[in-house]
Amino acid sequence: MERFTRLEAIALPFPLSNIDTDQVVPARFLKKLRRDGFGQYLFNDLRFQSDGSENPEFPLNRPAYRSARIIVAGANFGCGSSREAAVWALHDYGFRAAIAPSFGDIFFNNSLKNGLLPIVLPPAVVLGLLSFLRASPGQRVSVDLPAQLVTLPDGSTCGFEVDAFAKECLVYGLDELEYTLSRLDEIVKFENAYKAKRLDV
């Protein structure tokens, strides 16, 4: 997996709650191939008008935010469908971190597996950050994963929680599947004991 240690980047304010993954990438693009990239479909129906031209109102289309790599959103970001393409779209566009008061559970897990760091900060901090970023577009936020610390544009810092295993995978670019396969013996042992108890398969 792609490594994540530290990142300092422009932050895009996306001050809406309950942004579902159907908004992040509409279902009609899910039949596309992973290797062709999903960045072009990110927020498709918000970012583009029906004739395919850019919607000038959409923040990501404003020059100040075009190269944003951190998205700051309202509560329950990424709720709804389990489509991992929502994470691929953000990732392929260039995003590497998402900050919100809470995330959809499946989206949160998918993010960690694709080098997009989901960061939960207290609602008041996110609210303050959102209004700051909207008032002065193009401001940078920095994220230090080993230290579990976000530095806001005003210089203040805020710690965040991250699961130790997920952190290890991100910081060292480890692959979860490889790790699991290295413990196959334990799985086989469990399976044998389990089969002896259960009658289903």
Place this chain on the structure above:
Amino acid sequence: MASTMFEKIWKAHQIIARPDCQTLLYVDRHLIHEGSATAFQFLADRGLRVRVPERVFGTPDHYVPTNTRDASQIEDAERRRMVESLSRNAKNASITMFGLDDRRHGIVHVIGPEQGISQPGMLIVCGDSHTSTHGALGALAFGIGATEVSHVLATQTLWQRKPATMRITVEGHLPHAVTAKDVILAIIATIGADGATGHVIEYAGAAICDLSMEGRMTVCNMSIEAGARAGMIAPDKVTCNYLQGRPYSPVGPAWETEVGRWRALRSDPDAKFDREVMLQAGLIEPMVTWGTSPQHASPISGRVPDPAENENSSQRDAMMRALTYMDLRPGTALTDIQVNRVFIGSCTNSRIEDLRSAATVVKGLRVKSNVSAWVVPGSGLVKAQAEVEGLDRVFKEAGFQWREAGCSMCLGTNGELVPTGERCASTSNRNFVGRQGPGARTHLMSPAMAAAAALTGHLTDVRQMIARHS
């Protein structure tokens, strides 16, 4: 120590518990659909194989047409590729498939329980958020992403952080003509679209126990719409009666042993939940959604709410955006909202009981002339059963289209979309912006309520319709 049903199932599947919170869990059943294409690709790229194919079951549901059972008729090459690659991947890995040519084919969350593949106490995953449906049988069932799907295919296991627990008790009994769909919409309206984020919900109380297996599946299905990781209901007599005799259910002495085990799964009387929510069944009315989040739901007797009256600024903004998208004005009576599409289907409400309930309302009446109304059964077997009961004739005579099984207009990835600007009364689970098609407007409700809307051309209180009938 007293434990909840969730904790009992979790513990039984725990292979490795890392001190830093993640647990490696064993997966009993892995259900797959066309969306698994990327996961199989990941596996192939790494030269890995499906480790336990006997525990994997597949069916194409998201991309299949519902006017034919012939995959070669799919005009769009990308959609056809999705359906074909599932068949190919399943075949190569010796995975059991319920293909389009099999009458047992259907929506993955309909056929799992229908075949008895989903059973109490199991850990069930699928690359689809509505996997929570299977929790109705007393299983721990949840949706996962593509990378996790490839992990399960390769290892039959999954790393998870342990979620918190929440019990939602619906006390008392439901009033006449109030259904499972109304219960879950009322729950989501109460706790919010993120009300259960990070939690596994156990539904309990007399009103839940009263529900049929189909009704319980409707409730658990939409757990994800409240943000929950999973939803579950303790197995009881209803569960066992439902499972007995299903193709994959245990038989003979194994049946007796399993039933004993299933009955012991219920939460201990003094088990502690991280959160408890109570609702009174008697106060629940038929519900409809008016906005673009499942939490934007109100009793049909109500009006479109006024965002100005909401004190929370972010909720106010969301309501305003929702009303603009839905082209609705605050204060409009919900029963004055006109619809020109009706969709009865989806993994929430496409089972035989759902079709019976809609047919009862429709019988002998006509769909309003400007309304295009569809019934899409959840599986080939549901369709066949409905035809034995004559429900297909009731729908067809009323002017409904009677289709083949699939996800269809719930999300339209097969091309069956609600056209831009049109308004649909739908028995599905998501009223998100663009969910049923770009610019399409969705109102969620029960099958009986959707049937009533088809007849009148506007959102309708089905209770009045029933009163008129009798």
